[in-house]
Amino acid sequence: MSAPITKHAARQHGSRRISEPAAVRWLLTAIALAFLALFLALPLAAVFSQAFEKGWETYLAALKEPDTLAAVKLTLLTAAVAVPLNLVFGVAASWAIAKFSFTGKNLLITLIDLPFSVSPVISGLIYVLIFGRQGWLGPWLEAHDIKIVFAVPGIILATVFVTFPFIARELIPLMESQGKDEEEAAMVLGASGLQTFFRVTLPNIKWGIIYGVILCNARAMGEFGAVSVVSGHIRGMTNTVPLQVEILYNEYNYTAAFAVASLLAFLALVTLVVKTIAEWQVQRQLQD
Amino acid sequence: MKLFAKHNNVLPGFGPTMGYTLLYLSLVVLIPLSALVFKTAGLSWSGFLEAVAAPRVLASYRITFGAALAAAGINAVFGVLVAWVLVRYPFPGKRLVDALVDLPFALPTAVAGITLATVYSANGWVGRYLEPRGIKVAFTPLGIIIAMTFIGLPFVVRTVQPVIEELDAEIEEAAACLGASRWQTFCRVLFPLLTPSVLTGFALAFARGVGEYGSIIFIAGNMPMVSEITPLIIITKLEQYDYQGATAVATVMLLASFVLLLVINLLQKWSRRYAE
Amino acid sequence: MKSASFRKLTASAVLALGLFAAGLASAETTLLNVSYDPTRELYTDFNGAFAKYWQKKTGEKVTIKQSHGGSGKQARAVIDGLEADVVTLALAYDIDAIAEKGLIKPGWQKELPHNSSPYTSTIVFLVRKGNPKKIKDWGDLVKPGVSVITPNPKTSGGARWNYLAAWAYALHQKGGNESKAREFVTSLFKNVPVLDSGARGSTNTFVQRGLGDVLLAWENEAFLAINELGPDKFEVVTPSESILAEPPVTVIDKVADKRGTRKVAEEYLKYLYTDEGQKIAAKHYYRPINKKIPTKLAKLKLYTIDQSFGGWQKAQKTHFSDGGIFDQITGAAAKK
Numbered sequence: 001m002s003a004p005i006t007k008h009a010a011r012q013h014g015s016r017r018i019s020e021p022a023a024v025r026w027l028l029t030a031i032a033l034a035f036l037a038l039f040l041a042l043p044l045a046a047v048f049s050q051a052f053e054k055g056w057e058t059y060l061a062a063l064k065e066p067d068t069l070a071a072v073k074l075t076l077l078t079a080a081v082a083v084p085l086n087l088v089f090g091v092a093a094s095w096a097i098a099k100f101s102f103t104g105k106n107l108l109i110t111l112i113d114l115p116f117s118v119s120p121v122i123s124g125l126i127y128v129l130i131f132g133r134q135g136w137l138g139p140w141l142e143a144h145d146i147k148i149v150f151a152v153p154g155i156i157l158a159t160v161f162v163t164f165p166f167i168a169r170e171l172i173p174l175m176e177s178q179g180k181d182e183e184e185a186a187m188v189l190g191a192s193g194l195q196t197f198f199r200v201t202l203p204n205i206k207w208g209i210i211y212g213v214i215l216c217n218a219r220a221m222g223e224f225g226a227v228s229v230v231s232g233h234i235r236g237m238t239n240t241v242p243l244q245v246e247i248l249y250n251e252y253n254y255t256a257a258f259a260v261a262s263l264l265a266f267l268a269l270v271t272l273v274v275k276t277i278a279e280w281q282v283q284r285q286l287q288d
Numbered sequence: 289m290k291l292f293a294k295h296n297n298v299l300p301g302f303g304p305t306m307g308y309t310l311l312y313l314s315l316v317v318l319i320p321l322s323a324l325v326f327k328t329a330g331l332s333w334s335g336f337l338e339a340v341a342a343p344r345v346l347a348s349y350r351i352t353f354g355a356a357l358a359a360a361g362i363n364a365v366f367g368v369l370v371a372w373v374l375v376r377y378p379f380p381g382k383r384l385v386d387a388l389v390d391l392p393f394a395l396p397t398a399v400a401g402i403t404l405a406t407v408y409s410a411n412g413w414v415g416r417y418l419e420p421r422g423i424k425v426a427f428t429p430l431g432i433i434i435a436m437t438f439i440g441l442p443f444v445v446r447t448v449q450p451v452i453e454e455l456d457a458e459i460e461e462a463a464a465c466l467g468a469s470r471w472q473t474f475c476r477v478l479f480p481l482l483t484p485s486v487l488t489g490f491a492l493a494f495a496r497g498v499g500e501y502g503s504i505i506f507i508a509g510n511m512p513m514v515s516e517i518t519p520l521i522i523i524t525k526l527e528q529y530d531y532q533g534a535t536a537v538a539t540v541m542l543l544a545s546f547v548l549l550l551v552i553n554l555l556q557k558w559s560r561r562y563a564e
Numbered sequence: 565m566k567s568a569s570f571r572k573l574t575a576s577a578v579l580a581l582g583l584f585a586a587g588l589a590s591a592e593t594t595l596l597n598v599s600y601d602p603t604r605e606l607y608t609d610f611n612g613a614f615a616k617y618w619q620k621k622t623g624e625k626v627t628i629k630q631s632h633g634g635s636g637k638q639a640r641a642v643i644d645g646l647e648a649d650v651v652t653l654a655l656a657y658d659i660d661a662i663a664e665k666g667l668i669k670p671g672w673q674k675e676l677p678h679n680s681s682p683y684t685s686t687i688v689f690l691v692r693k694g695n696p697k698k699i700k701d702w703g704d705l706v707k708p709g710v711s712v713i714t715p716n717p718k719t720s721g722g723a724r725w726n727y728l729a730a731w732a733y734a735l736h737q738k739g740g741n742e743s744k745a746r747e748f749v750t751s752l753f754k755n756v757p758v759l760d761s762g763a764r765g766s767t768n769t770f771v772q773r774g775l776g777d778v779l780l781a782w783e784n785e786a787f788l789a790i791n792e793l794g795p796d797k798f799e800v801v802t803p804s805e806s807i808l809a810e811p812p813v814t815v816i817d818k819v820a821d822k823r824g825t826r827k828v829a830e831e832y833l834k835y836l837y838t839d840e841g842q843k844i845a846a847k848h849y850y851r852p853i854n855k856k857i858p859t860k861l862a863k864l865k866l867y868t869i870d871q872s873f874g875g876w877q878k879a880q881k882t883h884f885s886d887g888g889i890f891d892q893i894t895g896a897a898a899k900k
Contacts (some may be wrong), residue, residue: 020470025377032373033385035366040391041526042413043403047302049405089312096305099871104559109307110549115317117732119499120397121519122538124528126320129327132644134665136323142645144348150646161316163487184298191312195302214395224395226518233631234596242396242402242502247632250764251604252792262398263714272387342886343895409773426773428756452795510716511756512894523761527636528885529643529661 047265050258062248062256063263070236071244072263074152078240079220082159086216087209092166095201097182098175109172117166123161124229127154150232155240158226163216169210171205178204211278220270222264324542327535339533340540344512345521352518355429356497359436364490367444369480374445375452389446390438397502404435415549425508432517435503440493447489451482473493488555495548499541595829598809600635600721601764602785606848614835614846622637624853626828632764635721642667642816649820653811654721657876659812667818681810681857682836687729687868689801690770690786697777701803702733705778706751708763713776714756715766715825717883717890722763722897724804724884726780731835731883734806750893771798782809783850783861801846808866 052059062068070121093112097105115123130136131148141148150153183202186196202209224242231238235281241264248257331339339345343467373379392400406412409426410419418425425431455478463473473477501519518541525534587844599607609896611628618626631638635654642648643665648734653659656679662668673680691699697710705712715723734748758775760766767789768843770779778801781789786800810816814831835841842852846859873879883889 006533016499019376024289024470027498028369029373029377029379032366033379034372036385036388038414039434039441040388042407043438043493044388044391044395047399047445053493061429078443089309092305092312093309094389096309100302100306102306106550106553107477108313110546110553111313111317112555113549114321114546117499119319119501119519119522119541119545120539121501122324122499124544125522125534125538126323128644129323129531130320131563134531134644138645147645147647149644150641163322164316175788176376180299187298187300187506187546197301198300222394222399224396228502232641233633235630235632237629242398243400246398247398250601250762252767252771252789257402261396261402264396270392272390275390276383276387344886344891409775411774427769428777433881438629469724505761510761511759512716512891520761524716526640526888527634527719529636529640530886 006069012227031126042172045263047262050254051262053258054255058255058258059262060170061255062259065256067236068237068241068244068248068256068260071239071241071260074237074239074243075221078156079217081156081215082163082220083217085160086092086163086167087213088269089164090212091209093165093168094175094205096169097172098178101150112165112168114159116166116169118174120162120223121229123226124158125162127230131157149230150234151238154230155238156232159223162223163220163252166216166219167209167212170215171208173203174208175201204272207278207282211275214271214274214278218268220268321542324535324538325482327532328539329530331536331554334512339525339530339536344516345518345537347513348516348518349430350430351515352498355432355517356436356440356494357409357434359440359497360490360494362433363440363485363493367493368448368486370441371445371452375449390442393442397439397500398506400438400501401435401506404431404438404503407430408434408507426507428517429508429515431507431509431513432504436493436497436500437506439500439503440497443487443492443496444486447492448482451485453482462481467479484558487519488552491548491552491555493550498548499545512563515521520559591878592627593825593828594627594629594674595649596629596631596647597652597832598631598638598642598646598842599652600638601655601762602782602788603652603721603811604632605788606784606850608844610836610841610844613840614832616695617835617840618831624828628832634719636719647823648816648817649823649825650815650833652811652815654809655724655876656810656812657880658721659814660876662816667816668814669817671740672814673812676833677837678809678853680812680814681828682813682833682841683811683845683852685783685809685850686785686806686864687780687809688725688806689799690767690781690784690789691777691804691894693799695795695799695801699778699801702730702748702805705730706755707863710775710778711757712752712765712778712780713758713770713781715742715763716759716761719761720766722782722785723766723780724879725807725809726781728813728869728873728879728884730782730884732807732872733803733805735872736867746889746893749889750845753893769801776836784853787849787868797814802862802864805867806864807872809866810868877895 018271020028029115068085096110127137128149131141131154132287133142137148149155182200183196187284188191191199220241222242223240224246227240227247228243229239231243232245233247235247245257245261246263248260328336370389374382385555405426408415408418408431410416410424415425423430425434459477459481460473463477464470468476499519501517504517505520508517508520510520518537522534522537522541524538540557575696597607598612607628607630611630611659612634615626615628618624624809629647631641633641636659638651639653639658639661642662647856651662656673659668663670663672664679665735676682687698691697697704699705699710704710717723717727728750730752731745734745735742738745758766758769760762760769763785765783767781767828770776771789779786782803785801789799790798815829815833816827817826821828836845837854839854839857842854842857846852846857849861853857869879873882881888
């Protein structure tokens with residue numbers, strides 16, 4: 001993931017470029033749009049069309065079902081824990097990486113990226129290997145009656161793992177591109193470290209943070225594979241929203257499955273809107 | 289990058305932030321992943337080979353990496369096109385389309401899988417027009433490619449887009465003055481400038497595709513030797529209580545991802561130097 | 565973002581955690597029944613009936629939580645620490661795997677009557693309305709042009725029953741032997757276009773995606789699919805013979821003793837054997853073992869796994885382990 005927003009910010013110097021003939025422009029635009037329609041717009045439309053197939057009332061009834069509400073609560077809780085954890089990490093890591101030079105930086109960045117390309121199946125499995133009854137800590141946990149996997153903590157851990165790189169990867173390039181002159185100036189003028197961070201750095205990266213938080217949150221709420229491995233699938237207790245979608249789908253309750261899925265699709269849309277606003281703000285900030 | 293440069297850094301906080309970064313990284317990522325390696329280490333070398341090089345497993349690597357390669361290729365072509373159109377050509381609703389590109393980031397994979405199966409199966413919105421023409425998408429290797437294309441698209445667009453935005457207009461003008469056609473300019477002048485970012489996007493989409501599970505199982509058909517992906521092999525092994533076999537295959541995949549990511553980061557370094 | 569809002573965010577996260585913990589602490593006696601996919605509806609019904617019965621008998625309130633998934637996956641979750649008081653799985657092999665890890669006492673299958681299987685089932689065919697391909701019996705499945713839907717035996721317990729039912733059929737035909745059976749199953753799997761990972765996935769493929777001419781399914785699944793999805797679209801074909809599927813149930817000794825739920829867990833499983841329990845099983849298209857309970861299910865010849873395959877351990881090893889017969893025939897089928 002490179003950070004689109006830093007570079008987006010530098011967008012358009014206003015000079016008119018030479019361009020292709022109108023026919024070519026139209027053709028290319030048409031091909032690009034057709035491709036996006038086929039791959040992105042159509043699936044999105046399918047979610048909502050299936051969800052509303054039987055009308056509003058069925059839709060609302062599907063969302064009010066107690067197991068679904070429990071799944072929504074669990075998903076919110078998971079995101080509420082996982083996102084702040086990764087936020088603190090993201091800010092700390094990007095500060096250390098962007099503002100200082102040290103050996104092994106590339107390796108560190110690669111390691112931070114790792115969870116992002118690890119198959120979700122593996123992400124779930126590793127926690128079972130550690131915290132499961134057969135795992136390293138299993139006997140100790142059992143003796144102390146602490147449940148990690150197949151309970152809420154396991155779901156949160158798996159989610160933290162999967163969303164681990166999002167905020168850090170958003171902030172590192174942003175902070176690198178901003179350099180450290182402003183912070184150094186503040187320090188020279190006698191501000192304390194924390195003052196410098198909160199008064200100088202934070203305002204500079206706040207939209208980057210928001211963008212990262214949003215992506216991290218979307219991913220946290222939507223993770224399926226990893227969570228499925230550690231959940232235990234206890235109805236009304238350890239099912240998150242994506243798992244609930246699968247369950248409903250498997251119960252031949254297609255309309256309800258898509259209704260619940262539409263919640264997640266809706267979340268994706270909100271994410272995109274907020275993201276667009278965030279980008280626009282950065283652009284404006286840089287122009288000022 | 290001034291990796292080894294000595295700095296008299298006046299900024300505080302390197303110790304605590306770096307310490308916290310390493311601690312958190314170890315707790316959340318490194319220690320759990322090492323569990324995988326340790327579990328695999330319980331296997332003898334021949335047992336390991338048997339687990340990771342059985343014909344079905346080899347077939348799954350071919351399918352997984354092949355499909356991921358194809359999907360990343362499709363994304364490289366169309367991703368560049370989409371990025372180009374989004375940056376260069378005005379059209380109504382551009383902001384909306386621009387935002388839509390991120391949909392696969394945000395849409396949960398299971399929902400994506402069910403939805404793609406709905407759209408591309410024989411009785412689906414698109415599938416019903418393809419099926420009579422003999423093109424089967426859902427439940428074939430083509431379905432895997434479609435799912436991987438879906439989840440990988442934003443990576444190419446989002447890495448190439450900023451580079452196109454920063455292209456210097458003067459280069460193109462100079463090329464035009466020297467009598468190059470638009471097509472020649474693109475092939476000889478612009479494309480080389482875009483190559484590093486396209487490669488990065490390609491590699492990212494590829495890495496993501498290789499690991500993907502949730503969206504693929506709904507649309508793949510999962511036939512052994514034909515459309516069975518490696519993550520499914522891991523699940524299959526677990527299903528037989530073969531934890532070591534599963535972790536062995538997982539370790540192979542983990543190594544592949546790590547190498548891929550390292551290559552990506554080197555590519556990015558290269559592209560940054562190229563751009564400067 | 566200001567520091568105050570960060571603090572607020574953390575505070576609310578902590579609060580949410582606290583609320584959640586409080587919610588858990590105040591719960592009454594609960595049992596967790598970890599089961600396989602097709603039993604959702606059966607146990608939703610049965611749990612309600614048992615809770616009523618238990619309250620009447622003892623005055624205690626009991627809530628039964630359900631967890632469903634592929635049989636093997638569920639067994640693995642229990643092995644890895646999912647705290648199930650009872651398991652009700654698709655095959656004895658999966659419960660044996662739990663017992664192997666010391667969570668259940670050896671000899672569990674003798675604890676309850678009838679091999680600890682309070683109900684049985686079998687494998688039947690679901691076809692499209694009017695049976696356009698005229699599928700009557702196993703022999704019709706290997707005809708060219710017939711497309712058969714079944715889940716993957718390597719990931720689905722139900723699919724293993726499908727596979728073994730086909731094998732047993734071929735084995736018991738006139739002049740049948742192991743190599744004939746293998747030939748039959750090989751040509752059967754050549755007609756399979758998709759292998760979903762679970763039974764429900766296959767039903768969805770058949771019903772929702774419109775793929776295939778015939779779905780091999782649990783008998784109760786086939787009838788449930790018709791009930792849920794409309795009798796105007798599908799019909800059940802019962803073959804002349806099939807396999808006797810005995811989905812066993814048992815208490816997870818270690819968990820029940822630790823949680824102090826042994827008594828209610830045992831009663832819960834015993835209640836499956838009462839007339840009331842048997843009626844509920846029959847209502848959900850399982851075959852009750854109590855012959856006095858009426859059932860609408862057709863009679864057919866059923867082979868047991870012990871007779872035809874020498875038990876689950878052997879069947880699993882010969883047919884479904886890595887490099888086993890299933891791997892060989894699908895590898896061969898793919899190369900064609």
